[in-house]
Amino acid sequence: xxxxVQESDFDPGAEIAALHAGQPxxxxxxxxxxxxxxxxxxxxxxxxxxxxxxxxxxxxxxxxVDEAMGRWSLLDVTVIHRVGRLLPLDRIxxxxxxxMHRGDAFAACEFIMDYLKTRAPFWKKEGTPAGERWVExxxxxxxxxxxxxx
Amino acid sequence: xxxxxxxxxxLRELFGIDGEVIEMPGERxxxxxxxxxxxxxxxxxxxxxxxxxxxxMAVNQTLxxxxxxxxxxxxxxxxxPVTGG
Numbered sequence: 354x355x356x357x358v359q360e361s362d363f364d365p366g367a368e369i370a371a372l373h374a375g376q377p378x379x380x381x382x383x384x385x386x387x388x389x390x391x392x393x394x395x396x397x398x399x400x401x402x403x404x405x406x407x408x409x410x411x412x413x414x415x416x417x418v419d420e421a422m423g424r425w426s427l428l429d430v431t432v433i434h435r436v437g438r439l440l441p442l443d444r445i446x447x448x449x450x451x452x453m454h455r456g457d458a459f460a461a462c463e464f465i466m467d468y469l470k471t472r473a474p475f476w477k478k479e480g481t482p483a484g485e486r487w488v489e490x491x492x493x494x495x496x497x498x499x500x501x502x503x
Numbered sequence: 504x505x506x507x508x509x510x511x512x513x514l515r516e517l518f519g520i521d522g523e524v525i526e527m528p529g530e531r532x533x534x535x536x537x538x539x540x541x542x543x544x545x546x547x548x549x550x551x552x553x554x555x556x557x558x559x560m561a562v563n564q565t566l567x568x569x570x571x572x573x574x575x576x577x578x579x580x581x582x583x584p585v586t587g588g
Binding site: 387403404405406408409412434445446466469470471472474475476477478487488489490494 | 512583
């Protein structure tokens with residue numbers, strides 16, 4: 354398991370390769386990359402600044418990954434979340450999951466993202482032509498996380 | 504007892520501080536008592552920490568509710584719903 358919270362960028366290709374390098378048991382790697390969009394709620398977005406709660410962030414990501422490992426048969430998981438000031442086109446988050454079969458990898462990857470969005474202590478502030486504003490939590494994200502409990 | 508209270512994102516900006524140590528009566532209480540005490544300061548605390556504000560809490564870096572026990576030395580974080588990812 355690899356969990357990183359960092360200001361610097363990451364290389365998705367290198368992360369995918371690391372999830373199966375020298376691991377002949379791995380039959381599937383599912384990967385998600387979240388990016389900074391230049392449009393949100395109808396307004397153009399020039400900057401995105403991510404704040405977090407350092408003492409809690411890695412702990413909360415680890416708990417989410419532990420939960421995924423309990424639910425699916427996984428071989429390894431990588432989560433990387435960037436913080437600080439980002440621009441459109443920048444990568445924000447990486448989730449990679451390796452498993453023997455694709456079903457576990459696909460499901461766990463989506464589960465980790467859904468839980469991360471509603472439980473990990475990150476907050477986004479976006480710079481728009483009208484000034485800076487905090488991004489509001491979306492009900493759709495709560496619903497996405499909640500469906501795993503049905 | 505003393506507890507450390509941290510504020511994040513919009514709350515940090517509105518209150519003008521990222522954290523503080525506050526003195527509470529007694530040896531043990533619950534998270535709701537911390538919120539109640541902060542709300543007695545008036546605005547913007549009273550409104551921003553109202554029951555319908557939708558804020559979340561963590562006690563000692565674990566998501567918590569208003570009935571979560573709090574004791575001397577604990578770290579209580581109060582923040583808007585998270586928006587990472």
